[in-house]
Amino acid sequence: MNDVSADRRPYVVLSVAMSIDGHIDDRGPERLLLSSPEDFDRVDQLRADSDAVLVGAGTLRSDDPRLLVASPERRAEREARGLPAYPLKVALTGSGDLDPALRFWHHGGAKVAYAPDTAAAKLAERLDGLADVVGTGAALDPGAVLDDLGARGVGRLMVEGGGAVHTLFLTAGLVDEIQLAVAPFFVGDDAAPRFVLAGAFPQDPRHRMTLAETRMLGDTALLRYLVRRPPLTAADRHWLAEAVEESRRCPPSVTAYSVGAIIVAEDGTELARGHSREQGDPAVHAEEAALAKLDPADPRLATATLYSTLEPCSRRSSHPVPCAQLVRASALRRVVIAWREPALFVADCEGVELLEQAGITVLECPELAPAARAVNSYLELG
Ligand SMILES: NC(=O)c1ccc[n+]([C@@H]2O[C@H](COP(=O)([O-])OP(=O)(O)OC[C@H]3O[C@@H](n4cnc5c(N)ncnc54)[C@H](OP(=O)(O)O)[C@@H]3O)[C@@H](O)[C@H]2O)c1
Ligand SMILES: [Zn+2]
Structure with missing residues (x-):
């Protein structure tokens, strides 16, 4: 990428926990716990290290996450660095249909929601100041999201799912790093949510990613892949x-x-x-x-x-x-x-x-x- 706006785009880390068979949830009403305590701690550290954390509307509706930095020490450390205690929270929606009662809007620091222009006006009215609402043009455009976040000073963005959002960023070639936590069990249900949907991924059998690190976090395996990196000679x-x-x-x-x-x-x-x-x-x-x-x-x-x-x-x-x-x-x-x-x-x-x-x-x-x-x-x- 060499246009000027792209230079200011954040470094994007996609973080996900999945079962051995590639599912990020089951179909039950409760959120499926995939990570070990040690892996949850990695997620907390990664949030504390990020300028913004992003989720999709599907995850907001199904899990109603607060998306906070849980550790008081990590929040204090952020503040000591002159940062807000919590990273900016980012929501993505296609329809604009997000409930203002979701916990997401009422915890942590600043929030911003991105939607196609047509949905953005309706959402702004509904949220009534709970978050900045930004239109990304005719469609939900992840590049426009990164441009706007970059202009807000976000240098490091953590994308936390779900499957549709992971697919959107990966197929657009906008992810720098994947932190994939693999839980030691099967979900065994084809209809359960998957890490990604079908799509044209730049990371295909001819373009393998770099496995930069493997880590044991309790019973969970963390695999860290570098995505958009040209190979070493x-x-x-x-x-x-x-x-x-x-x-x-x-x-x-x-x-x-x-x-x-x-x-x-x-x-x-x-x-x-x-x-x-x-x-x-x-x-x-x-x-x-x-x-x-x-x-x-x-x-x-x-x-x-x-x-x-x-x-x-x-x-x-x-x-x-x-x-x-x-x-x-x-x-x-x-x-x-x-x-x-x-x-x-x-x-x-x-x-x-x-x-x-x-x-x-x-x-x-x-x-x-x-x-x-x-x-x-x-x-x-x-
Ligand atoms: N294990 C993990 O690490 C993890 C992490 C996060 C989530 N999850 C799981 O993931 C599941 C939710 O995943 P999901 O795929 O349903 O939801 P999602 O990715 O969180 O959000 C999908 C929504 O984002 C918007 N969107 C995404 N791509 C779009 C596009 N190209 N154009 C327009 N809008 C687009 C749409 O919003 P609208 O519906 O508003 O149009 C869409 O419904 C839940 O079961 C959750 O528990 C697991
Ligand atoms: Zn030195």
């Missing part, structure tokens, strides 16, 4: 493996990661490399060290790639400027990492989000994560 793997080698040169520390970073020009020329704590500076980070060796005006930077064994930091105690900000301020537009920062020194590193919000392409190479992590085995990584 053999050269990317070579240079990232080289960065892992560079990370082995870091002087030992029990309080900091060992990271290697290499900046490579489009034609394959190595421009600079660095590692944590190099040349006796206990505070210097690898990405920072590599960038410092280059003239910021070097024209090769705009098409170069930064290979870093760890996600660039978004907060740090040692220096005023985190690496994600340094990369944003540089001409670099492509970053390849092996490993996302675990919650050890900072609770939730948002380096990848910060880079993506600036339009920088970030690719993860999960197959090199174990090697990058092994270099840090002296830390209590949990």
Whole structure:
């Protein structure tokens, strides 16, 4: 995508829990509980990490969810970051037929509802100020929804279903990441709601997604897929493996990661490399060290790639400027990492989000994560 409005669209994470046989509910009147307690906690964290959470009218009618951040600590942490306690709540409807008595409208912070123009006027009247109501043109247009959310400052959107809404965003090619929780049982009913409806998905047998992570959350398996990402090349793997080698040169520390970073020009020329704590500076980070060796005006930077064994930091105690900000301020537009920062020194590193919000392409190479992590085995990584 290269039109100007698309640049401001949020990063979209689709989160769903399904049974082994692909159902997200049964046909009973009560909502089917699919997630383990640990997976519900992941959902709560993901909401707290999002600027907005979105659901469809079908889910609002059947489940009447409040869609809140349950943890007081996570709400306090958001407020400490200058954010509202709750992310913006977003509803999608085709008909505009949403009951103002739904719990959705009466809990949490700000709300916005999107509908086709014809339905929007009726809905605005019905909701009478409970939410902003925005028309998306003749149809319910998910791209227009993302444009409007982007203009509202939403950098990260969590899409929470149901099946029709997941299908709408996926078939439009607007999802960046899927967090799929698989519950260890069958629903066994063809007529029960499914994760997605039939449709033309860009992710088909010829265009496989990247499985970035698998996690055990109690008895639930979390699969994290990166969707809209172009595949890594053999050269990317070579240079990232080289960065892992560079990370082995870091002087030992029990309080900091060992990271290697290499900046490579489009034609394959190595421009600079660095590692944590190099040349006796206990505070210097690898990405920072590599960038410092280059003239910021070097024209090769705009098409170069930064290979870093760890996600660039978004907060740090040692220096005023985190690496994600340094990369944003540089001409670099492509970053390849092996490993996302675990919650050890900072609770939730948002380096990848910060880079993506600036339009920088970030690719993860999960197959090199174990090697990058092994270099840090002296830390209590949990
Ligand atoms: N396990 C999970 O993670 C999870 C999460 C969420 C929901 N669920 C389950 O999902 C089920 C609900 O799914 P659902 O598919 O029925 O509802 P949904 O996706 O929540 O909402 C569907 C509604 O959104 C609007 N919509 C979606 N696509 C549209 C389009 N292309 N054009 C116009 N309008 C469009 C329509 O609203 P109007 O009807 O107003 O026209 C449509 O009825 C429930 O059983 C719920 O429990 C499970
Ligand atoms: Zn850093």
